[in-house]
Amino acid sequence: MNYSEFQLDPRLHAAIEKMGYTQTTPIQEQTIPIILENKDVAGLAQTGTGKTAAFVIPLIERILKSETDPTHARAFPDWKPFQCILILVPTRELADQINDNIVKLADGTGLKSFAFYGGTGYEKQKEALKNGLHFIVSTPGRLIDLYKEHHVDFKRVRAIIFDEADRMFDMGFKDDMKFILGRVERTRQLLVFSATLNFEVHNTVYQFGSEPVEINISRDQAKAENVKDAIYHIGNEDKPAQLLSVIKRVNPKQVIIFTNFKNNVDRIAHFLSANDIPAMGLSSLMNQTQRNNVITKFKEQNNLNVLVATDVAARGLDINDVDLVINYEMPQDAESYVHRIGRTGRAGKDGLAFSFISEKDVDSLSRVEEYTKKKIETQYLEDAEIVKDFKPMGREDFSFKKSFDARPSNGKGPSRGGPRSSGPSRDGGRPQAAAPRSNPQRSENERTGGPNGGPRREFKPGAPNTQTNGAGSGQAAHSKAVNGSKPAQNKFKPRNSNTEKPNFNKAAQSQIKPAAVVASKKSYRKGGSTSDSAGSTIKNFFRKIFG
Template sequence: MGFSKLHPKILGGLKKCEFNEPTPIQAACIPRILEGQDVAGLAQTGTGKTAAFLLPLMDRVLRSVEQTSLQESGTSPSREELSDKDLEKRIFPHWKTKNFILILEPTRELAHQVYENFKKLGQDTGLEAVVIYGGTSYDNQKALLEKGVPFVIATPGRLIDLYKEHFVDLSQVRAVVFDEADRMFDMGFKEDMKFLLKRIPKERQLLLFSATLNFDVLQIAYEFGSNPVEIDVSRDQAKAEHVEDSLFHLGKEEKPQVLLSLIHKFLPRQAIVFSNFKHNVERIVRFLNSNGVPAVGISSLLNQAQRNRVMSRFREGNDRNILVATDVAARGLDIQGVDMVVNYELPDDPENYVHRIGRTGRAGKKGRAFSLVCDDDIGALHRIEDYLGNKIPVDWIDDEDLITDFQPFPSAPEFRPSQRLQKKDVRPRRGHRKRKSTTSSSRKTSGASRKKGSSQRSRRGSSRSSSPSERSVHRDRRLGRHQSRQENSAARTKKTHQRSSKRKASSSQRFKHRVRPQNSSVQKVSVKTGVGEKISRFFKKLFE
């Protein structure tokens, strides 16, 4: 099925976007989604999966709104190419103004890009959408939700927050899409997905799109779906068709030189350099900028406002046409003009390799992908080639294309201990001090020597006495005490003896000693008057 069976208002937007023929994932998904079936589809980034669920859902909403308005007005529907049976399958029954389609994305970047695609594809439809994600103001989002929009594109965290504040009514959801479902599981959104699905009506359409149909994805599909249709695009089709990928075997120290040489050789209009480590992103950006190549970097170290500024500068392409990124942006970038991708390090996950090179070669254009492979990347290379089912071609750079005059690669930042560890007056734990074997003179303390930052303040290297009594005197003087530690200890001992002697005196008044006739052992008997007399009379009678 092509695009011809879609709503006429959608076809106008497709022509403006130059969408002529559907991709394999679009051709497989669009008919089933139009019929209202639940779908679990495998689709890599760059294969057109966003349009695969946006186009049929927009078609269903448009026809549902039209059918509802016709029923309310009482006019008869106009005859078109669809039969009554096909039209009944396509529409959402009893569509209301507050009903909406929910599209969930794992990251803010993906949510924003789906929103941009929605505006392009639905520019002639009159449909509205609201994008909801963290790092932005609540006010505009709440206003649109109260007004009612047919499409809500959101990240799980912010959507749940709005639901708990009663700004989102999940009972109005007619279809839910989990885009990049496998990444949602990787990011720990499994419980959030179940939380939302349990509060969405069971009579809704469920669509899951994932890079891999793993156990977690299929479990959600079959637990909450209604006989979902599994659509598995083969790996050859999932990999971008117009991308030529190759690799370079080299040493780790040669990577910066080869990277710079590739950029100067092919002169890309826009290129993305992927690294596995966020601290490497900053170093690569500094290296490229120092050698006259304008570059910007994006990683998890940036907040949302900084990411937006970086991406806007890169998309404009006026002053920064090289983007250095980690895998946090691998599935979150949708830029049509990227014509070269460089893997500075190979990813550990083979699927991320396909996601990375899928950033180029879009919209039928050719793209190049280069991988810089050193000894540390050999294990990842074997996994990637096993996943793809073929060997990645090996390439090399001619000597005349190799740049020799360049600024060196920045060294890794040195470890700097915290400010607390750098304090000079930190005292060691008690019992771990090393006592000096030789006796030295006691430390002289004066008002001038106790200034902040003075050498007398430092414990290390100070001339301390090895005598405990002398050290205690210095300590008592420093703390403002009038007596030494030994004097205080003697006073406490004296008081203790006084208390114990008082106790003995009082106890001697309360008890007396009496010798039994049988033995010479001493027995303490109470001196209470009544009891003592009775006991004495008892013993007198006993021995008479």
């Protein structure tokens, strides 16, 4: 379908042609007319399908009609100055991408847009709001901060868009989304776009009084037909050589390498750079300035350029010249696989996507093939094509870890099929406090052999086993130490470091094991074997107990 059939404002139509758009994509063809009719939309579409333009184009058209022809059916009823469109996204990169598209599509219209997120100048953002905006593109956290400081008035929002809503839920923005929706007028237009319209997304939409028109771009349409994907069955230890070999064989213009481990990003990038393949890393461990610099360099360089990234870090990247995607590890969920390979084959160009499959990736591969309804081709490298002389990768390659030690960068936890978090535990990784001691001095005496300490005394299994009130000599020596007197022998009660742990509980202190038990610990006295002596002592002990 041609954009001219929508009969858009001439200024908007000129901007669309300037961007090189002529024909609509399936999501645009179905979504634009519904938004122009002021209806709510819940769209199921992957990245790379043109969904950003699917909601930006009709919203620009509606604002232009509101300002030039308020009675037009496409106009927002009773549009006033300083009213705006609010677009919420999960990541900073996606905010920048959408804002860039708005600026280009609104060229020559006088409409203003600005991206808001943490890690950038706060004063500049406040100044932009003060001057008035038609589009606010923001991550939830920064928007709520601005709202609480009275820089944003949610009552002026005429339409609200949640882009990649499923990812926002996965990243923990559910409460923020509800907070914002609860403060926006119910008469607003609500547009939700997601790769998966799961129960939580549906429930949130209906909870706030919306009955959207659902638009479902099928999986076959979502997966670009001009992307050829293939797999290589290979062990983890052979991945570095395979990575070099594939890149040198294909000789691509730009490459994105995905890894499930944020700690693996720099390791892979350094490995490639050390082997004469320029590479940069992009992960959540970087601050916003560093991330922006990496993305800018990756977009600007025209020579061989490799970007190593996690799912979350690469979310929202829109780079048309990427002709190869490599999955260094297979993603745990099928949706992330489609997102990854969607980084190539954009703007009508052909692309390649290769995945390294180790033994632990077999289940993930099955889920992807079931999701895409397509058997992925298996490829092999000839022995002559494999690079054998190269500088090795650092030994701490996190891909060698078991899958349950991993965390995907798509933000999903173990319950959703993703690798586990590598972050701190619920206690924040802090060392736990020891159990309180009723008598610290007593415990110290037990540990060191008396209040004055001193060297550990060697325990001799052959020593006399004199009984005192039914207890062994070890108990007698311990009783003297507790009472403060210095025992003549056996200051220190030996314990087996492999099986016994010090217990400072009062009840435990009253139960002292006989000396024969601890005699099972090997003695390292000089000369001869002690196994017979220790064994004999144990036998004597059990004879005394059981007769």
